[in-house]
Amino acid sequence: MRAVGLDEPFFVRRGEGAYIEDVEGNRYLDWVMSWGPLLFGHGDRETVEAVRAAAELGTSFGAPSVTEVELAAEIVDAVPSVEKVRLVSSGTEAAMSAVRLARAFTSRDRILKFAGCYHGHVDALLASAGSGVATLGLPAILVEPVAGNMGVVPPEPGFLEALRQLCDASGALLVFDEVITGFRIARGGAQERFGVTPDLTILGKIAGGGLPLAAFGGRAEIMDRLAPSGDVYQAGTLSGNPLATAAGLAVLRRLRDPAVYEELERRGARLEAGLAAHGRVQRVGAMATLFMTDDPVRNFDDAQRADAERYAALFRHLLERGIYIAPSPFEAMFLSLAHGDEEIDRTIQAVADFDG
Numbered sequence: 001m002r003a004v005g006l007d008e009p010f011f012v013r014r015g016e017g018a019y020i021e022d023v024e025g026n027r028y029l030d031w032v033m034s035w036g037p038l039l040f041g042h043g044d045r046e047t048v049e050a051v052r053a054a055a056e057l058g059t060s061f062g063a064p065s066v067t068e069v070e071l072a073a074e075i076v077d078a079v080p081s082v083e084k085v086r087l088v089s090s091g092t093e094a095a096m097s098a099v100r101l102a103r104a105f106t107s108r109d110r111i112l113k114f115a116g117c118y119h120g121h122v123d124a125l126l127a128s129a130g131s132g133v134a135t136l137g138l139p140a141i142l143v144e145p146v147a148g149n150m151g152v153v154p155p156e157p158g159f160l161e162a163l164r165q166l167c168d169a170s171g172a173l174l175v176f177d178e179v180i181t182g183f184r185i186a187r188g189g190a191q192e193r194f195g196v197t198p199d200l201t202i203l204g205k206i207a208g209g210g211l212p213l214a215a216f217g218g219r220a221e222i223m224d225r226l227a228p229s230g231d232v233y234q235a236g237t238l239s240g241n242p243l244a245t246a247a248g249l250a251v252l253r254r255l256r257d258p259a260v261y262e263e264l265e266r267r268g269a270r271l272e273a274g275l276a277a278h279g280r281v282q283r284v285g286a287m288a289t290l291f292m293t294d295d296p297v298r299n300f301d302d303a304q305r306a307d308a309e310r311y312a313a314l315f316r317h318l319l320e321r322g323i324y325i326a327p328s329p330f331e332a333m334f335l336s337l338a339h340g341d342e343e344i345d346r347t348i349q350a351v352a353d354f355d356g
């Protein structure tokens with residue numbers, strides 16, 4: 001909240017659909033949506049019922065369960081490059097495990113990542129990017145295929161294809177961090193939408209339906225190196241947790257219906273069209289950012305040149321009107337199926353009022 005000139009966060013009491021309510025009873029139209037997991041909105045009935053039913057049977061086993069296998073099958077069916085998948089508890093954990101696996105598979109050390117991309121809070125992945133010249137000798141190139149952590153920055157045409165070629169030429173693995181984009185911009189994520197196939201994929205957020213769950217997966221040949229079948233140790237006490245897998249399944253099963261993505265696209269286009277008069281809108285499917293600039297934002301430098309003060313003022317203006325967008329200009333608005341035309345139009349109107 002300090003980033004947008006406020007002293008204190010509000011404390012949330014409950015959520016319903018596209019709305020949250022704080023402990024003082026204020027109601028906000030929520031565009032943050034727990035930073036992406038809630039594709040069907042807060043308190044989604046099917047998710048809540050699935051979690052309740054699972055909890056009745058026990059909250060953690062530390063042993064294989066059927067829902068864990070069912071969720072893995074659902075992920076493998078949805079995400080084009082994923083032949084095998086390992087469930088973990090957070091996106092950070094998935095990213096660090098995928099990097100560890102890539103290092104072991106290639107017997108190489110230093111990975112390449114990009115400025116403005118976020119892959120969780122593990123030390124090695126918080127480092128800023130290097131020059132990115134030499135891919136020879138690298139185990140992996142790690143990228144958000146659509147950047148979501150510098151605001152929404154879609155890949156330039158040919159960018160993902162070029163990364164694929166660099167990896168093929170150098171023997172490095174291409175790792176897509178689809179923690180945000182997975183199940184959001186298409187059922188199969190960015191790799192489905194852009195038709196570029198990574199070697200490993202990191203998933204989180206929507207995959208766990210709003211409970212603590214994430215995953216990483218890829219070619220069987222690589223995943224087979226993981227313990228217990230392989231030599232790369234990986235484990236987690238709460239991995240494949242029955243509540244989280246039940247929530248994930250309750251969400252992912254509904255994503256087989258193409259109407260989900262058609263509707264998200266329609267609503268996203270409505271939001272984009274309405275906001276376009278008030279800044280630079282960049283959107284891919286159900287993720288969008290209103291940048292406080294007129295220029296295209298193609299990378300982190302461009303994103304940092306946008307007017308942060310103006311964004312902070314917009315944030316405060318909207319919050320006073322009961323609309324909660326991310327308290328940082330380097331984030332996305334996360335559209336859900338609980339955001340109807342009314343919510344979209346109200347947001348557009350409030351932004352227009354700010355512009356005067």
Ligand code: PMP
Pocket residue numbers: 035089090091092093095118119120121144148149177178179180204205214
């Ligand atoms: N990767 C990306 C692309 C993310 O956006 C995030 C979190 N926003 C992470 C990884 C880390 O996930 P988590 O917060 O679950 O550790």
